[in-house]
Amino acid sequence: MLVRILLSCLFLFFLTSSFSQDVNRPNIILIMADDMGYECLGSYGSAAYHTPNLDRMAEDGVRFEHCYSQPLCTPSRVKIMTGKYNFRNYMAFGYLDPEEKTFGNLLQDAGYSTCVAGKWQLNGISGGKLPGWDDTSRPHHFGFDEYCLWQLHNTRAEGERYADPLLVRNGQALPRDANGYGSKVISDFILDFIDRKKDRPFFVYYPMNLVHDPFVPTPDSRDWADPDKRHLQDTSYFKDMVAYTDKIIGKIMDKLEETGVADNTLVIFTGDNGTHVNIYSKMKDGRVIKGDKGNMTDGGTRVPLIAYWKGHSLSGVVNSDLVDFSDFLPTLAEAAGIALTDLQQLDGRSFLPQVLGKPANPKSHIYMYYNPKWGRFSNGVFVRNQRYKLYDDGRFFDIEADVLEQHPQYLADLTGELLEVAVSFQRVMEEIH
Numbered sequence: 001m002l003v004r005i006l007l008s009c010l011f012l013f014f015l016t017s018s019f020s021q022d023v024n025r026p027n028i029i030l031i032m033a034d035d036m037g038y039e040c041l042g043s044y045g046s047a048a049y050h051t052p053n054l055d056r057m058a059e060d061g062v063r064f065e066h067c068y069s070q071p072l073c074t075p076s077r078v079k080i081m082t083g084k085y086n087f088r089n090y091m092a093f094g095y096l097d098p099e100e101k102t103f104g105n106l107l108q109d110a111g112y113s114t115c116v117a118g119k120w121q122l123n124g125i126s127g128g129k130l131p132g133w134d135d136t137s138r139p140h141h142f143g144f145d146e147y148c149l150w151q152l153h154n155t156r157a158e159g160e161r162y163a164d165p166l167l168v169r170n171g172q173a174l175p176r177d178a179n180g181y182g183s184k185v186i187s188d189f190i191l192d193f194i195d196r197k198k199d200r201p202f203f204v205y206y207p208m209n210l211v212h213d214p215f216v217p218t219p220d221s222r223d224w225a226d227p228d229k230r231h232l233q234d235t236s237y238f239k240d241m242v243a244y245t246d247k248i249i250g251k252i253m254d255k256l257e258e259t260g261v262a263d264n265t266l267v268i269f270t271g272d273n274g275t276h277v278n279i280y281s282k283m284k285d286g287r288v289i290k291g292d293k294g295n296m297t298d299g300g301t302r303v304p305l306i307a308y309w310k311g312h313s314l315s316g317v318v319n320s321d322l323v324d325f326s327d328f329l330p331t332l333a334e335a336a337g338i339a340l341t342d343l344q345q346l347d348g349r350s351f352l353p354q355v356l357g358k359p360a361n362p363k364s365h366i367y368m369y370y371n372p373k374w375g376r377f378s379n380g381v382f383v384r385n386q387r388y389k390l391y392d393d394g395r396f397f398d399i400e401a402d403v404l405e406q407h408p409q410y411l412a413d414l415t416g417e418l419l420e421v422a423v424s425f426q427r428v429m430e431e432i433h
């Protein structure tokens with residue numbers, strides 16, 4: 001009898017100890033807007049758009065000045081989910097190799113409840129339909145317990161993401177609804193997930209549909225009231241789409257407070273690449289910034305990055321360290337207390353210390369390999385720091401003085417410190433790839 005009591009007590013000890021460890025691990029929400037460059041947020045100097053919730057998140061958390069994505073959606077998504085440079089595992093546009101492991105797998109294996117909601121576009125439905133393009137269990141394979149997604153195994157021609165959306169939730173197509181708005185359906189799914197999982201650690205990956213074209217009315221737009229105008233395309237609706245993005249962020253932050261988990265939830269916001277080339281955004285300093293999605297300039301690669309963890313993160317800090325999309329997986333792993341030593345090769349470095357105000361080991365440079373395997377965009381490689389940039393074809397730029405990259409210099413033109421910088425960048429290229 002005594003042995004049975006001791007065994008029961010031992011079992012309860014391990015059970016409560018395990019639960020205590022679980023509840024002390026932070027929830028993690030990673031939000032990635034679609035086609036939103038840094039110039040779209042008021043906290044980054046925009047005068048064109050209304051983003052009070054994201055600006056408040058920046059005021060209360062850490063805003064990174066130098067975060068760089070890949071210039072196009074799939075290259076960015078593969079890189080952010082796996083922590084690897086594109087030359088290691090990027091196979092085709094709209095496709096993530098099933099042999100890869102993602103941050104979803106990582107956190108799921110660590111005991112997190114996981115979900116992905118928003119835009120998928122990773123089954124290989126583009127470019128001739130790759131093997132497994134119709135596999136609706138693929139998000140589960142990549143570590144997500146639940147999902148609500150657009151473009152899982154349906155092409156864009158079969159159904160769009162905004163009005164009357166074509167969405168698949170956990171293997172089942174949702175009924176089409178002419179009055180429905182895809183981004184609301186998806187964000188409501190996330191809010192429900194938080195409600196249901198609030199008592200144990202959860203991970204939400206939210207690759208948003210907004211603000212990608214088509215530029216159409218949102219439910220908050222005046223023209224939404226007319227069903228005939230809900231698919232009307234005009235860049236004038238872009239500002240409404242940015243505002244609706246910000247509204248969703250506000251709802252998520254409110255839900256964290258409502259459920260009592262705000263002080264145990266790390267929230268990260270970024271964008272998958274620069275803004276669409278047809279969008280011109282006015283800044284508070286009078287500049288007008290043209291989106292350059294698909295291209296390797298700042299207009300195509302510089303994206304917002306804001307991190308907030310109530311009661312834990314620094315508050316109102318602007319950080320100038322370099323971050324790229326290979327750094328997100330190590331950051332999430334460190335936040336969850338997961339050791340990465342046994343994983344496959346990773347190229348990133350955690351930026352969690354910068355968020356928490358702890359000693360950091362920031363990068364001295366960013367390396368980018370870009371071969372989109374889609375569209376008219378050019379391939380390329382560059383190495384850069386906050387100011388200078390060297391391409392593999394020898395072009396060298398002082399981005400601070402020439403942000404549009406209109407006046408290239410070459411190694412033969414450089415002397416002194418600039419030559420030293422360029423040579424060090426060239427050495428990085430040779431060592432990495």
